[in-house]
Ligand SMILES: NC(=O)C1=CN([C@@H]2O[C@H](COP(=O)(O)OP(=O)(O)OC[C@H]3O[C@@H](n4cnc5c(N)ncnc54)[C@H](OP(=O)(O)O)[C@@H]3O)[C@@H](O)[C@H]2O)C=CC1
């Protein structure tokens with residue numbers, strides 16, 4: 711199977727990293743070439759297949775990338791993504807960067823890698839979510855001149871373990887909407903007496919409950935009627951399938967920044 715792409719996964723011991731390991735292992739076009747974790751991870755030295763629940767596959771989790779890989783998929787923490795982006799830039803390894811919750815500085819550091827290698831930095835890899843981004847842009851564009859005004863609120867639900875809020879996806883939906891409609895204020899929850907709602911704001915509401923793998927609802931509220939657009943993940947594999955498509959796509963590209971819309975042909 712010499713023409714299999716060798717995939718490295720960063721954050722291999724995490725919820726997403728484990729599913730990446732399993733679905734790469736099951737994909738005949740792909741082979742796991744490296745499974746990376748932080749310096750102090752309890753998973754270091756363990757077989758990544760064991761950690762991911764499919765039994766040993768002969769590849770141990772390490773903290774340094776010593777083996778050759780054709781592409782890296784990162785679902786880790788911001789510091790982990792910044793580190794691997796530097797390595798990918800230096801070794802010209804294409805990078806699928808899925809970690810959210812980056813500061814603007816961390817985001818810029820990651821984007822620098824695109825000067826020397828192909829890069830996708832996307833808050834959501836799912837096919838359905840990326841199609842919804844296109845639908846939301848169209849809705850925002852069509853509604854922007856509604857005479858009575860349109861109130862946009864973004865509600866997201868995720869599992870109790872999620873560290874960043876609101877989700878990277880919710881923030882990206884807000885950017886798309888503001889780009890079309892021109893809202894200037896981004897409000898995170900409301901309490902006290904904020905007074906009547908101005909149309910220039912987008913409200914974000916982050917719910918954290920149980921094991922929810924991710925739901926986003928965009929509310930376009932008008933006088934007399936409302937549109938709710940919702941997308942729900944059922945399993946984490948929805949993100950992994952998109953990440954694998956992105957990985958295959960990037961290995962055919964030159965250095966630069968690409969989007970999931972490029973991967974999925976949604977432009
Ligand atoms: N773009 C997308 O489609 C999606 C993005 N995400 C994002 O992916 C990220 C990971 O999510 P999830 O898997 O649920 O989180 P987890 O916390 O389960 O996994 C993160 C993993 O990364 C490890 N890690 C921490 N630091 C480093 C480092 N320096 N180098 C390598 N690995 C490191 C963690 O190890 P330890 O526990 O030892 O710290 C952990 O195993 C989040 O930012 C999440 O928002 C999630 C789903 C979809």
Ligand SMILES: O=C(O)C1=N[C@H](C(=O)O)C[C@H](O)C1
Nearest residue numbers: 810833834872877878879924
């Ligand atoms: O942490 C998660 O789980 C998810 N994070 C991403 C985000 O912050 O948008 C994508 C997805 O919603 C799952």
